[in-house]
Amino acid sequence: MATGTPRELIVPLFIPHAGCPHHCIFCNQHAVTGQGCLASPAMPPLAAMEAEIERWLSWSARRHPVEISFYGGTFLGLPVEVMTACLELAHRYVKAGRVHGIRFSTRPDTVTESVLALLAAYPVTTVELGAQSMEDAVLVASTRGHRAAETATAMARLQEHGYRTILQAMVGLPGETRELWDTSLDRMLALSPYGIRIYPTVVLSGSGLEALWRDGLYTPLSLDEAVRRSKEAWMAATQKGIKVIRMGLQESEEMRLSRICAGPHHPAFGHLVHSARFLDMAESLAETAFSPGASPVFRVHPRSISRLRGQKNSNLVHLKKRYALAGVRVAADEALAETALAADGWVVDSVRQIFAKDGES
Numbered sequence: 001m002a003t004g005t006p007r008e009l010i011v012p013l014f015i016p017h018a019g020c021p022h023h024c025i026f027c028n029q030h031a032v033t034g035q036g037c038l039a040s041p042a043m044p045p046l047a048a049m050e051a052e053i054e055r056w057l058s059w060s061a062r063r064h065p066v067e068i069s070f071y072g073g074t075f076l077g078l079p080v081e082v083m084t085a086c087l088e089l090a091h092r093y094v095k096a097g098r099v100h101g102i103r104f105s106t107r108p109d110t111v112t113e114s115v116l117a118l119l120a121a122y123p124v125t126t127v128e129l130g131a132q133s134m135e136d137a138v139l140v141a142s143t144r145g146h147r148a149a150e151t152a153t154a155m156a157r158l159q160e161h162g163y164r165t166i167l168q169a170m171v172g173l174p175g176e177t178r179e180l181w182d183t184s185l186d187r188m189l190a191l192s193p194y195g196i197r198i199y200p201t202v203v204l205s206g207s208g209l210e211a212l213w214r215d216g217l218y219t220p221l222s223l224d225e226a227v228r229r230s231k232e233a234w235m236a237a238t239q240k241g242i243k244v245i246r247m248g249l250q251e252s253e254e255m256r257l258s259r260i261c262a263g264p265h266h267p268a269f270g271h272l273v274h275s276a277r278f279l280d281m282a283e284s285l286a287e288t289a290f291s292p293g294a295s296p297v298f299r300v301h302p303r304s305i306s307r308l309r310g311q312k313n314s315n316l317v318h319l320k321k322r323y324a325l326a327g328v329r330v331a332a333d334e335a336l337a338e339t340a341l342a343a344d345g346w347v348v349d350s351v352r353q354i355f356a357k358d359g360e361s
Helices: 029-033 046-059 080-095 113-119 136-141 148-160 178-190 208-214 223-239 253-259 269-289 302-309 311-322
Strands: 009-014 066-071 101-106 124-132 164-171 195-200 243-247 260-262 297-300 329-332 340-343 346-349 354-357
Touching: 009 046, 046 080, 066 080, 066 124, 080 101, 080 113, 113 148, 124 148, 136 178, 148 164, 164 178, 164 223, 178 223, 195 223, 208 260, 223 243, 223 269, 243 269, 269 297, 269 302, 269 311, 269 340, 269 346, 297 302, 302 311, 302 329
Parallel strands: 009 066, 066 101, 101 124, 124 164, 164 195, 195 243, 297 329
Antiparallel strands: 297 340, 340 346, 346 354
16 A cells, blocks of 8 residues: 655754854744753763654654754854864754755854855755845844845855755745835845745744833734735745745644744634635636636645635635635546636636646636
8 A cells, every 4th residue: 555755854952042142033942942042162961962852853753864963043154163072963863864954044244164164074965944034134233243135155065965945935024115125025036045935033932022122113914914925925036946945833732832922923824824715726717717606626736735625614605605605615626736626617726827728727
């Protein structure tokens, strides 16, 4: 019996704030990771890291490929002896054949030729770059401590050395308008990363942004607006063949209950984005093919059914009310692409930019 293709596994090791010379205005890594601060000059708790790796590997023995990943800090900003200790730990697992590579996140201004020379001795496969924005005015307002040009230079260096690159982007930063977000996104995608992460900016307790928000000097995006901008970003990236790795912050119970003061946070933010995308396609079909009182049957790939339905069937309820439909049904169709939607003889796929009679696409 077919078992399917094993999914990749990322073993996350968090080093909150380690190696980071700046406190960005939006940042409180302790809230995001739920862990305490590791002072950058200190040697990391290697035994605890090894135990965490073993725990993940025991849970997911059949996943492939496997990467050990260092998150939460600026990896290339660590003291050389600390960075080397982390790399050596992960390298042991690669040499033993239990892990396939190493990945980490870092700031653009830490990607120097000297540090890349050090990395050459290790099986680093993926580097995530915290770009956040490609607009200098937004970077300054966010106290990032680097400019957009440094992101472009870092990307060029990483790609020249053959690393898979992933950009991290934040939507709704201080000083960002809708127009600046659009141009920032265009500039990120022009750098041709392998993938991109899209994070809505939220106000974390203990961050500099909290003070601005409490003083009325910063207004976060609404959830609807953050979803809309992220949806358009997903579309633009996907149409260029750039993988959207994640949309929304990684959920943790501590963060959800006590660490977010304001902003467009939702535990299923990515699902909201995809549901909005499918609602757009459903409405385009309704405008063309449905008459009041009709009972259309939407056909969709099985893996996209929940996206079409929306949270608590909200998309179906909206369609029925807006277009005065007698009913709305959903049927699984494995012949359709996961990005497509069909009904009443029509098919639409916003990624492939198709709107045609079914069978003509």
